[in-house]
Amino acid sequence: MxxxxxxxxxxxxxxxxxxxxRDVADSSGVRIAVSPQAADLARVAETGVETWAQHVSPNAHGSHTGSTLAEAVADNGAEGTLINHSENRLKLADIDGSVGAAERADLETVVCANNPAQIGAATALSPDAVAVEPxxxxxxxxxxxxADPGIVEDAVAAAAAVDDAVDVFCGAGVSTGEDVAAAADLGASGVLLASGVAKADDPAAVLEDLVSEI
Ligand SMILES: O=C[C@H](O)COP(=O)(O)O
Incomplete structure (x- = not known):
C-alpha cells in the first residue's frame, strides 16, 4: 500500500x-509520500521524504501567470503530483493536459475523482493511478x-474495465491502520489522506499507526 x-x-x-x-517509511518499508504546498516542495524534499505536488498546470513554459508548472515542481524535488483533487477541480481537457505535462517532467500521476464513473474517465487518460474520494x-x-465500501469496489472495477495497469487509491476520512487495511481489502493499492495527519497533535504516532496493519 x-x-x-x-x-x-x-x-x-x-x-x-x-x-x-520519512522515518516511518524507512523503519516500516512502507511507501509514504508527503504533498505540501507548492512553496514548500523544495524544503520538504530536502528531508528525504518522497515529495509530491498538489497540482500541476497543463501549461508549458510561457506567458502563464500563476501557473504551477510540472517542470518547476520536478526541479524542486517533487516525484509525483496529484491532479484534479476534489478541492481543485479541472476541466477534462485540463486534466488530460496536466497528465501530459507531468509525464513530460517525469512525475508520477494520481488523478482524483468523485465516483466510479469519473474514475473510469480518469483512467482513460492513462495516469499512473486514480483516487476515488467521495x-x-x-x-x-x-x-x-x-462509510461506503461499495464506492471503492466499484472504482476498482471501473478502472480495471478501462486499463488494469492503472492503480486505484481511495481517500476521505482515512486516519488509522485499520482504515488502510480495509482499503486494501477492497482492492485499493494506496490511500490518500490529509486531516488525520495534518491536524494531528502527534503526526508521527498517526503515521506509525497507519502502517501498522500493512
Ligand atoms: O487529499 C486528501 C483527501 O481529500 C482526504 O482528506 P481527509 O483525509 O482529510 O479526509
Whole structure:
C-alpha cells in the first residue's frame, strides 16, 4: 500500500510531518509520500521524504501567470503530483493536459475523482493511478472504506474495465491502520489522506499507526 499524505493548506509544520513520514517509511518499508504546498516542495524534499505536488498546470513554459508548472515542481524535488483533487477541480481537457505535462517532467500521476464513473474517465487518460474520494466524506472522521465500501469496489472495477495497469487509491476520512487495511481489502493499492495527519497533535504516532496493519 502507498500512503500519500496531502497537507492541503492546513497550518501544520510541513517539515515535522515530512521528517516523521520519512522515518516511518524507512523503519516500516512502507511507501509514504508527503504533498505540501507548492512553496514548500523544495524544503520538504530536502528531508528525504518522497515529495509530491498538489497540482500541476497543463501549461508549458510561457506567458502563464500563476501557473504551477510540472517542470518547476520536478526541479524542486517533487516525484509525483496529484491532479484534479476534489478541492481543485479541472476541466477534462485540463486534466488530460496536466497528465501530459507531468509525464513530460517525469512525475508520477494520481488523478482524483468523485465516483466510479469519473474514475473510469480518469483512467482513460492513462495516469499512473486514480483516487476515488467521495467529497462528502473528505475531512470527516469515518473512512471511505467503512462509510461506503461499495464506492471503492466499484472504482476498482471501473478502472480495471478501462486499463488494469492503472492503480486505484481511495481517500476521505482515512486516519488509522485499520482504515488502510480495509482499503486494501477492497482492492485499493494506496490511500490518500490529509486531516488525520495534518491536524494531528502527534503526526508521527498517526503515521506509525497507519502502517501498522500493512
Ligand atoms: O487529499 C486528501 C483527501 O481529500 C482526504 O482528506 P481527509 O483525509 O482529510 O479526509
Amino acid at each position: 502507498f500512503i500519500l499524505v496531502n497537507l492541503k493548506a492546513y497550518p501544520c509544520d510541513p517539515i515535522e510531518v515530512a521528517t516523521a513520514a 467529497p462528502e466524506l473528505i475531512g470527516g472522521d469515518v473512512s471511505v472504506a467503512t
